[in-house]
Amino acid sequence: MIRAARIALIAATALASAGFVALCAWQVQRLGWKQDLIARVEQRLAAAPVASPTAEVGKPDEYRRLRLQGRFEAGSVPVQANTELGGGYWVLAPLRLDDGRAVLVNRGFVPPAQRSIESPAGPIELTGLLRLTEPHGGPLRANDPAAGRWFSRDVAGIAAQLNVPGPVAPFFVDEAADPAQPQRWPRPGLTVVRFANNHAVYAATWAALAVMAAAAAGWLWREERRRPGTSN
Known part of the structure; x- marks a missing residue:
């Protein structure tokens, strides 16, 4: 043995x-x-911005630079966020494109005291990064639309809460900062593109x-x- x-x-x-x-x-x-x-991803970030895709998108499209033209519709949803500026919220608002489709735009970060900010009126053009929807929330942090608590950028859920008429793009766009403009709230351009x-x-x-x-x-x-x- x-x-x-x-x-x-x-x-x-x-x-x-x-x-x-x-x-x-x-x-x-x-x-x-x-x-x-x-x-x-580095190749997408260095490429010139393109128009919003009309077909289904997936992982190969994430972080693609887009150029959007349209008008912001009324309403926005704050989504909890932790950034280099501290804790606060992302402000997601619907942008009605010139072709009639709607895209949720993450206009940027705001501190807790400024979670409710009106979107600019009139025609607007912006660039940003295509991001895939984040349904359901996170571990032990489920989205609760009835209570107005959002922990992830769930495109379908947020569009439903804002009653955005369709068609709504199945992705959202992180607005990029415009170096020619003064800093403002919401503060765009805080997307972290870093992979361990x-x-x-x-x-x-x-x-x-x-x-x-x-x-x-x-x-x-x-x-x-x-x-x-x-x-x-």
């Missing part, structure tokens, strides 16, 4: 090494995916654990073969 336990330990250590190798390979794949994502990329560190960690586990398995196997009664 003692020898069987030693053999089982050797096998477990060898299997652990193989598992660490698999995890290392997975992190290398994730590294390639993340680098590709960062490159694609620690996959190389994780891959190196798993590789080191794989080497250590393999070395331990090899040492245990050599010790087992040296024991009396074990054939060479």
Whole structure:
């Protein structure tokens, strides 16, 4: 039984090494995916703004720069936010485009004391980043439209609360800051476009654990073969 336990330990250590190798390979794949994502997003951010898409959008469209022309409709919804300026709210308001469609625009951040701000009247042109809808809220922070508590930018839910006539685009747009204009509330241009990329560190960690586990398995196997009664 003692020898069987030693053999089982050797096998477990060898299997652990193989598992660490698999995890290392997975992190290398994730590294390639993340680098590709960062490159694609940087390319979109550097591209000239384009008109609002009329077809369905998905992940490949996120952070695409758009140019919108239209008029803001009445009403806005504050969505809780934490930014470099502290805690407060994003102000989401419906923009009726010249072609008749409506797009929810995140006009920017306001501190708690200024959560209710009227949208500008008259024709307007703005640029911003296409963002995908954020339905349902966050972990342990479900949106509560009846109470006016929004924790995520749920396009369908916010459009319904504002009674925005259709058609409504299935995405929202983070308004970009205009350097030619003085700073104002809501404060646009606070979108954080930053992706954690620690996959190389994780891959190196798993590789080191794989080497250590393999070395331990090899040492245990050599010790087992040296024991009396074990054939060479």
